Every structure is written in structure tokens, then in C-alpha cells.
Amino acid sequence: AAHLDFVFRPDANYLPLPVLEQSFGFSSLDATLLMASIARETSRIGLVTTISTTFGHPYLVARQLMSLHWLSHGRAGWNIVTALQGHENFGLPAMPPSDARYTRAIEFAEVVRALWSSFPSEALLVDRMSGRYADTAQILPIKHHGAEFAVEGPMNLPRFPGPRIPLMQAGGSAKGVDFAGQVADLVFGMTPDIASAKAMRDQLSARARAHGRAPRDIRLLPGLSLYLGETRKEARALFLETHRRVDRMQRVERVLSVIGLDLSEWPDDRRILPSDLPQPSTSNWGRTHRERLRRIVETEQPTVAELLARPEILSSVHWQVIGTVDDAFAEISSWFEAGAIDGFIAVPGGARSSLDLTLKALVPRLAEAGLFRREYRETSFLGHLQDENVLTPETGPDRFTSVNCIDVRAAKRSISSGTEDDSLNC
Incomplete structure (x- = not known):
């Protein structure tokens, strides 16, 4: 009813038990089977499933995805992840290094796309x-016959006789961004502020050109955590109530794990100065979160109490709006007009009321402003992304391209919907 581009389900191949104390975490139905069930109940919205290239095999994945594409009449999408945890469930002594995971992912995607073409529908x-x-x-x-896989083919299922399956990717490392430049139609970005979003947009554009693609071929959709209320006070209360179980020690531990600064013995009113920060880690693990917290200290010099009350400490490191529909509309418009994003993945949190305000008030407000479609004009997922009637910064007043609860950009506007989860960076 909101005319979003797609909905997608993050997924993982392990169960983080500590999360289950307060959240369902990744204890969920298989993402692909879930999307297949939704296909029967819907007719337009794109259905993006998450499948790991580290733990899967391209022949099985190619067949699963093409099956979903047939069942949904051209609405399937693949969120390609290399995974951060779960090796113990697949007989691996440790997770392969990031570069090795992306080397495998590149070949994996190549094989999947070759298999999709091996049995044309025209046959x-x-x-x-x-x-x-x-x-x-x-x-x-x-x-x-490659370094990782030997696959003879062809696939035992014909290609769907319509638009292809769009690909989404979420890696923020140099290798991940380059991989996105090669294959991605959409990038689920972890960009908590406009500066990091602009930097990511520039990196994606550069890697797209390096691989012979146009920058507009890749749509950057940051995760947008939304805690919406009728008033800012109501929204703030919803956010705090949602995270009230995160005690001071847990917050201190998060700061320590992210930037290496132990605040356990510091008084709440002591200011944290840039000179207090340890040397930054060179690890890619949690890099976005680490850079965000260091930027807060360097620019704001908050007290310990102020830092521990930040949304980046209490919840996820995604872009966050805690306020009214007007606040969300203003910030989304500002980021888009600045060329930082092509859309966003809306992650309404805290209560059903926040979801309702997103779909029944925020999205229509974007449509009224000419930033999103008022109705579907296409029936396939790729068709939504290529809808020339939804314009972009380069083409005219209609600005949004895609939204996973909401995405904005290149030749159109789009929107989709995610699920609030502190582990989405997996």
C-alpha cells in the first residue's frame, strides 16, 4: 500500500545467545523461504533475501533465487553477504580473512550469473x-573451473522470461566497495552521518566507473533507524524505553570494544578530549562504528554521561532519526539534496506506532513532495528501480530512486523496509 520498492530480511548462519536475552536477534525463519511465502500474498513489492557466499554454493543459490524469481513473477532480489560469524557451523576453524571472503564472493556471483544465463527461457x-x-x-x-568452484552447468531451471534479479551488497571495506562496483544494483550502507554517506557515495561512483559502469547504476541506501512519535518528546521516550535495559556497564563496555577507551572509573561529568582517544585500530571489524564515535569525541568533546546516552551507544550505528515525521522528512530531504544518498532502508523501531507513522505518514509526505512515487507503475523489482517516471537529482523534481523501507536515486525513487536489529551490520 505504501508502494515501497522492496522488503528484505537480513540473515545469519549462527545464533548469538547473549542477544536472545532481550531480542530475537537472528533466530528466524530461513530468509528465502520467508520471501517465498510473502510472494503469494503480494503482487508488486520486491522480495530481497540474504544468502552468504562464504557458506553457500553457487549452484544451489542460483536455483533458489531463480525459483523465488519465478514464484514472485520477477520480484526476487539477492542481498549478497560474506558473513562475519558462523564458521563453527560449517567445519571451519576460523572465519576466513575479509579479502579471502570477497575473493570467493566475486567468483561466487560470477558463477551464479552464468548459471542464470545457461538455460534461457527462449529454449x-x-x-x-x-x-x-x-x-x-x-x-x-x-x-x-576457478580457484574456489568447479561448476559444469547448465542450471536445471530456465531463466525467468522477464527482468533479471537485482543484487544488493553491504560491505564497507575497500574490497567490499570494489565488489559492489562490479555487481551491485543496491548497497545497504552503514553511514551514520552525512559525511560518511557522501564519502561512501563517492567511493561507489569511483568503483563503478573503474568497472565500466555508470555511477547511477549503483544506488546507495543507508539503513535509517526511525523512532517516530507525534512529538519529539514522545519519540525520545519511545527510544529510551526500548533501550532501558542497556545499563551503564554495558554502555561502557561498548565504548571500550569500539574505540578502546575504558570509561568505567571516569566520573559522568568529565569531558572526553581528542587527546584521550587511543590510537585507532586498523581492523575493518566495526570500522564504521569506531570512526563515528571518534568523530563525536573530536568534534563535540562530550562528557562521559553525554557519550553514554548517545543513540550510537544505546542501539545501532545506523543513521538514526528520533523525532517526528517532520524531522525525518527534513533530514531525508537534506541528505538527498546534498547528493549523499539515493534512498534509504527504513528500519522503524520501538513500537508498531513507529512503523505506522513511517508507512502511513512519512512515505506519503515524501510522495507529496515529489520525492517518491504515488503508485506502482511496474510489476518487477528491477522495473521499480528503473522506473524513469521517478526522477533523480540529475533528472528532475522526483528525487527518490529506491527505498527499502525507502531508497532514493538515479532514475527514480524507491523504498523498502527492514527490521530493527542491532546486528544488521552482519
């Missing part, structure tokens, strides 16, 4: 008169 004849089911001359093996 299906289904000619009862002649007794011919298929023109087998068009169904060809891929004969892939």
Missing part, C-alpha cells in the same frame, strides 16, 4: 504438436 518450446519440450541447443554448460 522452452513446449510444443505439443511436435513433441518438443525444449531446444537443447540453446541450453549450454558454463564449464566454470
Whole structure:
């Protein structure tokens, strides 16, 4: 009813038990099966599932995704992840290094796309008169022999006779951004402020050009955590109530784990100065969160109490709006007009009322302002993303391209919807 581009489900192949004390975490239905069930109950919205290239195999994944594409009549999407945890469930002594995971992911995606092309829909004849089911001359093996996989093919399912399956990616490392430059249509970005969003947008544009693609081919959709209320006071109360179980010691531990600064013995009124910060880690693990907290200290010099009350400490490191629909509309518009984003993935949190305000008030407000579609004009997921009637900063007043609860950009506006979860960076 809100005409979003897509909905997607983050997923993981392990169960973080500490999270289960207060949240369902990743204890969920299989994401692909869940999307298949939603396909039957919907007709337009894109359905993006999450599948890991570290723990999966391209033949099985190619078939699963193309099956979802058929079942949904062209609405499937693949969120490609390399995973951060879960090796113990797949017989691995440790998680492979980031570069090794992306090397595998690049080959994995190459094999999947080759398999999708190996059995073209045009090969299906289904000619009862002649007794011919298929023109087998068009169904060809891929004969892939690479460093990670040996796959003969062809796939045992024809390609859907319509728009292809869009690909989404979320890695923020140099290798991850380069991978996105090669294959991604959408990037689920962890950009907590406009500066990091602009930097990510610039990096994606550069890597797109390096791989012979246009920058507009890749849409940057930051996760946007929304705690919305009729008033700012109501929204703030909703946010604090949602995170009231996060005690002072847990907050101190988060600061220590992210930037290496132990505040356990510091008084609440002591200011944290840039000179107090340890040397920054060179690890990619939690890099976005680390850079965000260091920026807060360097620019604001908060007291200990002020830092421990920050949303970045209490909840996720995603872009956050805690306020009214007007506040969210103003900030989204500002980020988009600045060229920092192409849309966003809305993650309404705290209560059903926040979700309702997002879908029934915020999205219509964006549509009224010419920043999002008023109705669907296409039936496929890729069609939503390529809808030329939804314009972009380069083409005219309609600005948003995609939204996962909401996405904005290149030749159109789009929107989609995620689920509030502190572990989305996985």
C-alpha cells in the first residue's frame, strides 16, 4: 500500500545467545523461504533475501533465487553477504580473512550469473504438436573451473522470461566497495552521518566507473533507524524505553570494544578530549562504528554521561532519526539534496506506532513532495528501480530512486523496509 520498492530480511548462519536475552536477534525463519511465502500474498513489492557466499554454493543459490524469481513473477532480489560469524557451523576453524571472503564472493556471483544465463527461457518450446519440450541447443554448460568452484552447468531451471534479479551488497571495506562496483544494483550502507554517506557515495561512483559502469547504476541506501512519535518528546521516550535495559556497564563496555577507551572509573561529568582517544585500530571489524564515535569525541568533546546516552551507544550505528515525521522528512530531504544518498532502508523501531507513522505518514509526505512515487507503475523489482517516471537529482523534481523501507536515486525513487536489529551490520 505504501508502494515501497522492496522488503528484505537480513540473515545469519549462527545464533548469538547473549542477544536472545532481550531480542530475537537472528533466530528466524530461513530468509528465502520467508520471501517465498510473502510472494503469494503480494503482487508488486520486491522480495530481497540474504544468502552468504562464504557458506553457500553457487549452484544451489542460483536455483533458489531463480525459483523465488519465478514464484514472485520477477520480484526476487539477492542481498549478497560474506558473513562475519558462523564458521563453527560449517567445519571451519576460523572465519576466513575479509579479502579471502570477497575473493570467493566475486567468483561466487560470477558463477551464479552464468548459471542464470545457461538455460534461457527462449529454449522452452513446449510444443505439443511436435513433441518438443525444449531446444537443447540453446541450453549450454558454463564449464566454470576457478580457484574456489568447479561448476559444469547448465542450471536445471530456465531463466525467468522477464527482468533479471537485482543484487544488493553491504560491505564497507575497500574490497567490499570494489565488489559492489562490479555487481551491485543496491548497497545497504552503514553511514551514520552525512559525511560518511557522501564519502561512501563517492567511493561507489569511483568503483563503478573503474568497472565500466555508470555511477547511477549503483544506488546507495543507508539503513535509517526511525523512532517516530507525534512529538519529539514522545519519540525520545519511545527510544529510551526500548533501550532501558542497556545499563551503564554495558554502555561502557561498548565504548571500550569500539574505540578502546575504558570509561568505567571516569566520573559522568568529565569531558572526553581528542587527546584521550587511543590510537585507532586498523581492523575493518566495526570500522564504521569506531570512526563515528571518534568523530563525536573530536568534534563535540562530550562528557562521559553525554557519550553514554548517545543513540550510537544505546542501539545501532545506523543513521538514526528520533523525532517526528517532520524531522525525518527534513533530514531525508537534506541528505538527498546534498547528493549523499539515493534512498534509504527504513528500519522503524520501538513500537508498531513507529512503523505506522513511517508507512502511513512519512512515505506519503515524501510522495507529496515529489520525492517518491504515488503508485506502482511496474510489476518487477528491477522495473521499480528503473522506473524513469521517478526522477533523480540529475533528472528532475522526483528525487527518490529506491527505498527499502525507502531508497532514493538515479532514475527514480524507491523504498523498502527492514527490521530493527542491532546486528544488521552482519
